[in-house]
Amino acid sequence: MTSPTTTRRDFLKVVSVAGAGLALGVYDRQAWAMAEESGTTLSPSVYLSIDTSGNVTVVVARAEMGQGVRTAIPMLVAEELEADWDRIRVEQALADPKYGSMVTGGSQSIRTSWEPLRKAGATAREMLIAAAAQEWRVEPSTCRAERGSIVHGTTGRKMEYGKLVERAARLPVPENPLLKNPAKYRIIGKKVRRLDSPDKLRGKAIFGIDTRVPGMLIAAIQRSPVIGGSVKRFDAAGALATPGVRRVVQVHSGVAVLADTTWAAFQGRDNLVVDWDDGPNARMSSASIAKMFQEKSAGEVRIARNDGDSAAALASAVQKSVATYELPFLAHAPLEPMNCIAHTRADSAEIWAPSQSPLVARDAVAGALGLPPEKVVVHPTLSGGGFGRRLWPDFAVEAALVSRAAGTPVKVVWTREEDMRHDFYRPASLHRLAAGIDGNGKLSAWQHRIVAPSINIQLFPEGTGENRWRDAVDGAAQLPYTVPSILVEYAMANTPVQILWWRSVYNSQNAFVNESFLDEIAVLAGKDPFEYRRELLPVDSRLRGVLELAAKKAGWGTPLPAGMGRGIACHACFGSFVAEVAEVSVDSNGGVRVKRIVSAVDCGRAVNPDGIRSQIEGGVIIGLTAALYGEITIENGRVQQGNYDAYKLLRYDETPEIEVHIVGSEKDPTGVGEPGLPPVAPAVCNAIYAATGKRIRRLPIRLQ
Amino acid sequence: MALITLDVNGTSRTVDAEDGTPLLWVLRDLLGLTGTKYGCGAGLCGSCTVHLDGEATRSCITPVENAVGKKILTIEGFCEKPDNPLVEAWLDEEVSQCGYCQPGQLMTAAALFSRNPAPSENEINAAMSETLCRCGTQNRIRKAIRRVIEEGGMR
Numbered sequence: 001m002t003s004p005t006t007t008r009r010d011f012l013k014v015v016s017v018a019g020a021g022l023a024l025g026v027y028d029r030q031a032w033a034m035a036e037e038s039g040t041t042l043s044p045s046v047y048l049s050i051d052t053s054g055n056v057t058v059v060v061a062r063a064e065m066g067q068g069v070r071t072a073i074p075m076l077v078a079e080e081l082e083a084d085w086d087r088i089r090v091e092q093a094l095a096d097p098k099y100g101s102m103v104t105g106g107s108q109s110i111r112t113s114w115e116p117l118r119k120a121g122a123t124a125r126e127m128l129i130a131a132a133a134q135e136w137r138v139e140p141s142t143c144r145a146e147r148g149s150i151v152h153g154t155t156g157r158k159m160e161y162g163k164l165v166e167r168a169a170r171l172p173v174p175e176n177p178l179l180k181n182p183a184k185y186r187i188i189g190k191k192v193r194r195l196d197s198p199d200k201l202r203g204k205a206i207f208g209i210d211t212r213v214p215g216m217l218i219a220a221i222q223r224s225p226v227i228g229g230s231v232k233r234f235d236a237a238g239a240l241a242t243p244g245v246r247r248v249v250q251v252h253s254g255v256a257v258l259a260d261t262t263w264a265a266f267q268g269r270d271n272l273v274v275d276w277d278d279g280p281n282a283r284m285s286s287a288s289i290a291k292m293f294q295e296k297s298a299g300e301v302r303i304a305r306n307d308g309d310s311a312a313a314l315a316s317a318v319q320k321s322v323a324t325y326e327l328p329f330l331a332h333a334p335l336e337p338m339n340c341i342a343h344t345r346a347d348s349a350e351i352w353a354p355s356q357s358p359l360v361a362r363d364a365v366a367g368a369l370g371l372p373p374e375k376v377v378v379h380p381t382l383s384g385g386g387f388g389r390r391l392w393p394d395f396a397v398e399a400a401l402v403s404r405a406a407g408t409p410v411k412v413v414w415t416r417e418e419d420m421r422h423d424f425y426r427p428a429s430l431h432r433l434a435a436g437i438d439g440n441g442k443l444s445a446w447q448h449r450i451v452a453p454s455i456n457i458q459l460f461p462e463g464t465g466e467n468r469w470r471d472a473v474d475g476a477a478q479l480p481y482t483v484p485s486i487l488v489e490y491a492m493a494n495t496p497v498q499i500l501w502w503r504s505v506y507n508s509q510n511a512f513v514n515e516s517f518l519d520e521i522a523v524l525a526g527k528d529p530f531e532y533r534r535e536l537l538p539v540d541s542r543l544r545g546v547l548e549l550a551a552k553k554a555g556w557g558t559p560l561p562a563g564m565g566r567g568i569a570c571h572a573c574f575g576s577f578v579a580e581v582a583e584v585s586v587d588s589n590g591g592v593r594v595k596r597i598v599s600a601v602d603c604g605r606a607v608n609p610d611g612i613r614s615q616i617e618g619g620v621i622i623g624l625t626a627a628l629y630g631e632i633t634i635e636n637g638r639v640q641q642g643n644y645d646a647y648k649l650l651r652y653d654e655t656p657e658i659e660v661h662i663v664g665s666e667k668d669p670t671g672v673g674e675p676g677l678p679p680v681a682p683a684v685c686n687a688i689y690a691a692t693g694k695r696i697r698r699l700p701i702r703l704q
Numbered sequence: 705m706a707l708i709t710l711d712v713n714g715t716s717r718t719v720d721a722e723d724g725t726p727l728l729w730v731l732r733d734l735l736g737l738t739g740t741k742y743g744c745g746a747g748l749c750g751s752c753t754v755h756l757d758g759e760a761t762r763s764c765i766t767p768v769e770n771a772v773g774k775k776i777l778t779i780e781g782f783c784e785k786p787d788n789p790l791v792e793a794w795l796d797e798e799v800s801q802c803g804y805c806q807p808g809q810l811m812t813a814a815a816l817f818s819r820n821p822a823p824s825e826n827e828i829n830a831a832m833s834e835t836l837c838r839c840g841t842q843n844r845i846r847k848a849i850r851r852v853i854e855e856g857g858m859r
């Protein structure tokens with residue numbers, strides 16, 4: 001993922017929204033200019049409306065997947081608006097280019113909303129103050145906003161927003177509203193209740209899989225068991241004889257069984273007999289891919305970073321070390337399996353999708369159906385976890401094609417096994433490392449060669465741009481340590497296995513490798529791993545700050561019982577800095593127990609501290625799950641794991657205590673969804689080394 | 705198809721379902737009670753947990769005919785009372801992330817409390833252990849359960 005531009009140029013305008021007294025839209029200046037040129041109308045990227053009873057609605061374009069954006073984004077507006085938090089409501093926007101990219105990924109929801117949403121709140125506040133001042137015939141400067149009302153300073157007169165909105169809507173929009181002094185914040189940085197929780201807990205929240213549209217059938221699809229296989233022929237008799245099954249249609253991805261209920265569709269799917277053409281990958285396996293990676297590691301490379309002369313530095317190093325690291329494919333495995341509703345008509349389509357990128361889905365569906373994009377409406381629904389999987393529009397396109405082939409509205413529900421075996425995985429990778437130290441034990445040379453598929457290149461083979469492969473070196477090329485010579489290379493090793501962004505993307509592999517190998521070098525130099533890192537990080541750097549904080553909070557250096565070890569790791573990504581210390585015990589059978597993770601985070605100003613803690617905890621747990629268990633393997637072209645028995649998630653009794661310490665900061669907020677994940681695996685493996693002297697160079701961890 | 709009468713959240717409901725249909729899909733597709741979730745369909749994740757006569761039961765592997773004559777309680781029924789101490793504790797601890805697993809987590813925890821009003825840490829882990837959460841809310845759930853115990857149990 002590319003980082004978002006931090007300087008967006010937005011402006012605000014009063015818009016007409018039915019039922020709202022005052023509605024303010026935030027517009028992107030560039031998009032506005034383009035719309036004017038082409039004579040089209042542009043809608044705001046976000047809007048905020050206040051109705052005559054004083055209820056404030058924020059229409060949020062980002063998807064809610066559990067990361068709390070439906071709470072954090074309204075917090076920005078409510079702060080500047082001086083709104084009463086209990087009167088804030090939030091609505092999900094339809095997929096529309098008017099909202100900008102709408103992609104929820106790269107931990108950027110808050111990063112890109114920080115400026116425009118605070119400005120929207122401040123603008124509305126100033127307009128309400130102006131309206132009250134008119135009403136009372138006083139100077140605006142003598143009025144102030146307070147918890148949903150405007151108060152006149154000297155007389156104490158008070159009017160609720162609802163009573164002022166109609167007048168306010170007729171006033172000019174101030175160009176440069178005054179933003180609050182952060183010292184006066186009463187919502188940002190404070191604990192507020194998540195707005196979406198009550199419905200979720202009570203079973204009332206409607207996720208994609210819970211959505212219904214009139215007349216819809218439910219479809220289950222049998223997809224090729226072999227990656228890249230296709231349907232030769234199929235016998236639908238068994239499926240059609242299944243009670244409740246209505247229709248069987250073939251689509252690009254397989255054969256779909258449409259039925260009255262999900263269960264009937266699942267049964268019908270199982271009763272379908274499909275003769276598959278296995279295609280070219282029938283002999284592919286994890287072993288054949290590993291072998292290909294080995295070969296590529298000795299082949300052509302691209303240079304991602306080259307500081308100094310690492311070959312010479314290595315040759316003259318007093319001591320050196322080489323190592324090979326390997327990481328597996330991983331599934332996203334969100335608890336809500338993939339699903340999507342499509343209702344296609346001759347000249348239009350409507351989609352209900354638990355999508356992280358509804359606009360991408362809209363365009364892809366339009367492309368597949370041969371419709372102009374504006375003829376496709378996408379309703380984003382709640383998602384039961386995404387972790388990157390729902391950024392890709394395959395499942396929406398598939399649902400649209402099933403609907404078109406069957407001539408009916410349809411909800412395609414993936415079985416858990418289909419979801420796991422037909423995921424777009426976190427890429428597997430192989431890493432070759434070499435490093436040298438000088439006479440003082442100081443790191444003098446660092447070489448890292450990454451062998452992995454490139455998500456960018458596999459997903460967009462026709463794309464252009466010289467450096468698109470650089471996604472695969474993310475987190476490796478930015479090695480944060482001060483080393484006189486650094487060489488980071490990339491050997492592209494694409495495979496037929498579908499890959500996609502997975503929480504923290506390549507940082508999940510590259511941080512593991514950086515931080516494990518650096519630990520090896522610290523040991524080689526006879527230094528304490530924390531001190532060694534600290535000395536290599538620039539004084540006053542934010543990464544060093546979190547490293548020190550994590551070490552302090554974890555009691556780095558204090559004694560631990562026998563069989564236990566402590567490990568540390570740090571990494572910067574998505575604009576944020578995280579260090580983690582793991583405490584691990586290893587029993588005589590090689591059983592690993594992670595007891596405690598102490599995490600220190602610098603993500604700029606903490607908009608919603610409890611939400612940040614919750615995101616970091618989640619990142620730690622997914623990272624730990626991957627380190628301990630995560631592995632998708634392939635045999636005879638088939639993904640082996642189909643359900644949570646073979647692809648385990650961390651259980652309660654295995655979940656360590658997790659502490660999250662947030663560094664106080666006045667800097668603009670940065671990502672928190674992903675940065676908590678990358679340091680976990682290396683911290684745990686470094687702790688295992690401290691406990692046992694065994695270095696883990698291949699995930700998942702296997703000590704037995 | 706056969707007509708089957710079920711006692712769901714204290715109400716008698718008649719549905720037309722084949723024998724062998726998992727209770728999960730009867731609840732979701734035929735009765736519109738979508739708070740009970742599909743996660744794995746194989747008894748591995750607990751998202752589909754309901755109570756049958758007070759026992760936590762995985763509805764995805766429970767044939768509907770096995771639920772006849774039993775009191776079925778789903779998350780919707782469980783939350784009918786407005787001040788449910790478990791839900792309140794879940795809100796106070798800000799447990800929920802995507803929220804998809806939470807109905808199953810709550811139903812599993814509720815069954816634990818009905819057997820054992822003050823479970824120990826090990827008993828909590830054992831009871832909750834097979835209820836999965838991909839978002840990583842386990843620690844907050846444990847805290848919420850402890851909070852319920854501290855605040856006097858399920859009352």
Ligand code: FES
Pocket residue numbers: 741742743744745746747748749750751752753762763764765
């Ligand atoms: S859906 Fe029933 S246990 Fe997973």
Ligand code: FES
Pocket residue numbers: 066335384385800801802803804805806836837838839840841
């Ligand atoms: S909150 Fe998302 S799976 Fe548990």
